[in-house]
Amino acid sequence: MSLINVTNLTFAYDGSYDNVFENVSFQIDTDWKLGFTGRNGRGKTTFLHLLLGNYKNSGHISANVNFEYFPFNVDAKENKTLDVINDLFPDYVHWELIRELSQLDVSEEVLYRPFETLSNGEQTKVLLATLFLKENSFLLIDEPTNHLDLTARKLVSDYLKTKRGFILVSHDRAFLDNCIDHILSINKTNLEIQKGNFSSWWKNKQKQDSFELAENEKLKKDIDRLNDSAKRTNNWSEEVEKTKKGTRNSGSKPDKGYIGHKAAKMMKRSKSMEKRQQAAIDEKSMLLKNLEDSDSLKISPLAYHNERFAELENVSIYYDEKAVCEAISFTIEQGDRIALIGKNGSGKSSLLKLICGEPINYTGNIRKGSQLVISYVSQDTSHLQGNLKDYAQDNGIDESLFKTILRKLGFARVQFEKNIETFSGGQKKKVLIAKSLCEKAHLYIWDEPLNFIDVISRIQIEELLLEYQPTILFVEHDRSFSENLATKFVKCLDTCRSL
CATH class of the missing domain: 3.40.50.300 (P-loop containing nucleotide triphosphate hydrolases)
Structure with missing residues (x-):
């Protein structure tokens, strides 16, 4: 050692x-x-x-x-x-x-x-x-x-x-x-x-965060009280200062020395209150120095006219005439959260692309509902380039909402001025997820969305999907995420079947 x-x-x-x-x-x-x-x-x-x-x-x-x-x-x-x-x-x-x-x-x-x-x-x-x-x-x-x-x-x-x-x-x-x-x-x-x-x-962190938030609520009330008190004191000292000039209808001259002394004393008290106020603000700042910004995320899935979104029947996918997966049969229905699992190379990503409408060599039957809107998060981030403003505009999403979601996922404001090519792997994946969360869709299809993404953001995304319960088909190798989220598993081996 x-x-x-x-x-x-x-x-x-x-x-x-x-x-x-x-x-x-x-x-x-x-x-x-x-x-x-x-x-x-x-x-x-x-x-x-x-x-x-x-x-x-x-x-x-x-x-x-x-x-x-x-x-x-x-x-x-x-x-x-x-x-x-x-x-x-x-x-x-x-x-x-x-x-x-x-x-x-x-x-x-x-x-x-x-x-x-x-x-x-x-x-x-x-x-x-x-x-x-x-x-x-x-x-x-x-x-x-x-x-x-x-x-x-x-x-x-x-x-x-x-x-x-x-x-x-x-x-x-x-x-x-x-x-x-x-x-x-x-x-x-x-x-x-x-x-x-x-x-x-994580358990210790949650306890510490809860304690700090509770202390912060007490502190904010104290700051409000100090603000009100300092404001009253300021008003009082200003009124006392005005009496140095006397009143228009008064026949007697005010004792400016006494009143000035009194006003100065009140101003001193006011300054003292201001210092106490600032000290409380500084204390608040120190108290919350490590509290993570993990605000709740939102998603707006579209209502669909049919309970069934899609159905796959005996679908096999081929590359160079070799089957990567065979005899896939399952349905996607309203409210399903389907985890597609299996070893690398078993055709999971190809299956997602096929449902999204990409040209994939396959046999069998795939039926999708009419006018079904899909939001897709790809596994690959190499195509991302340019700045966030142009990216939002090119993809037809609201820039303000897009950046708000990224802020909630831990982006610093300084990142908004940089090109996406300079982002870390996790930050690039967050760009794709934020885009998808901005899109109103019936079905969300996410391919390994959590690659490189930090744990706190993973928990945020998990909580979002559990709260809003959109219909989603996803591939993800994070065991905790998949087990907490999925309502159905489709396992890809030599064949694919629902579990």
Whole structure:
């Protein structure tokens, strides 16, 4: 066991006026299994790169360990997987590699295939196995779940549960709960560490937020009282000051010395009240410094004239004359929240595109209701470009509502001035979700909407869908989200069936 000490860490990107971190100090035990959570854009990946020494900063980071970062950068993906591993870690021991791969349910056969022919899930597992071959290193694992299906996520989470000595960035609640023993949260103004998993941290955070909100209500009442009192005092002192001049009908001269003294005394009291008022406002500001903006979201689904939206009967989808899924049969009815589940490559995204009307090679029957309006969130964000104002205009959505939703999902106002190409992966996905929430539709079809999105936003989106209960068909590998939300599961194996 050794310690990683972070002392007075301050960092800002070149050209930026805002610090990502400011005077941050804490300790990490290198035996911990540390989960790392926080809103998109708060600097989780930046912090990992600071540990790696990739950015200049003020402050001090001391550690008696080597840091290793995941995911590795693989340049020659056309090479055999075994050669890729050898390039990343020439000193590996083969039997140890086979042991790690077996724990991740990866066959030895993949080592002799070109790395680029492996599925995203297989690539992730191979690179994780390579990572844990590096002894005496503290591992920085950055969002390993984004290309893993439900089964693979459970397998990798169980694998990490047997390990120690890492920081794990993930937004999957069930994944984190299963494999960490401490959590590092990046808040609005600081970083803090707690013992436990995500659920225990979230429970503590909700308690703290509730306490702060209750205290804030008391404080606001006190501020209102101080405002009224200061206003009355101001009015009083002004009236006293006026008596220095006397009244038009009075035959006697006022004692200006006495009245002036009295007025000055009242003004002093007024200033004192103003200071108390400002002190209370400052206290309020400090009190709520880490309270997250997680206001409720809204959605406006359209009413449909028919109870049944769509029906699929014995649908099979083909690529290059090869079936990726076969004999799919299910219906989409008013109020359904259908989770389409299955391994990567089982045709889930193709099925969603087919229902949306994209040209897909298929057999079988698909029937959709007349004039059915669909709002679609794609898995891919690479097409996003330009600024938010133009994006809203091009897609026919209300710019003000669009930006309001993004604010509620944790966007800072400064983001509105930037081009979408510069956004993080999670921020880009939020753009697609905000667009969909602005659209009035009968049916919402979302393809892996939560990829890269932070936990707090995931919970907001989940609560929205549970409250408004739109008809939705979705693919999502976040187990907690799917189990909490879905009214029906359609599982894609060699065939697809309703569960």
